[in-house]
Amino acid sequence: MDIIIRHEEEEDYLQVENLIREAFYNIYKPGCEEHLIAHRLRQSEAFVPELDLLVTLDDEIIGQILYTRARVEDEDGHNHTVLCFGPVSVHPRHQKRGVGRKLIETSMDLAWALGYKGIVLYGSPLYYHQFGFKDASAFGITTEEGENFEAFMAVELKPGALDGVHGRFYPDPAFTVTPEDVVEFERSRAFPDLAQD
Ligand SMILES: CC(C)(COP(=O)(O)OP(=O)(O)OC[C@H]1O[C@@H](n2cnc3c(N)ncnc32)[C@H](O)[C@@H]1OP(=O)(O)O)[C@@H](O)C(=O)NCCC(=O)NCCS
Known part of the structure; x- marks a missing residue:
């Protein structure tokens, strides 16, 4: 497949x-909110334009990933900058052909080149373990509430890069949207009807 990033x-x-809406629709819940999250993250100060990447095939956009900066605050109140990525999606017609892998690996290499140390995110362990993500507890990183669970993961962009980075993880507040926000966003746009797909 002749893709361009x-x-x-x-x-x-x-x-x-x-594209994001189509990829996430009815996958994790009825409808989805990730298209609105992307819309808001792009306007956030934490947004990293250098890591806002698309995949195209014959000029059609078939995949996307975007990154935001987040912080890990340790017990002494020191903040460490980490990255968080998502939403990441590949159009349903083009999934399971390595597009997501290429996009994630390329963006992780670029993130290291830009000077970032690691990535912390919530996601499917089944998918992310192949990129080196581990339970965030392996790095002494917990959620904002001090919790750890399988879907909360972190990866070092190079071995040892997260040495000394531990504490509570605070993602960008733009990730938090309400069902009402989604309804309003859907009303504001002529999004295609996906309910029957
Ligand atoms: C998740 C997603 C981005 C992966 O993109 P993709 O192009 O289909 O992924 P790839 O083809 O690169 O997959 C690489 C491997 O992961 C596996 N894989 C793909 N999606 C997976 C999933 N949701 N869970 C577990 N494994 C998955 C593939 O089988 C493949 O394994 P292989 O290399 O051993 O064959 C895409 O399926 C998608 O957009 N899904 C809906 C939105 C979503 O869930 N985004 C991620 C939120 S956590």
């Missing part, structure tokens, strides 16, 4: 939000 431009935003 490039940065997202403002004129891609609508098309990318449609």
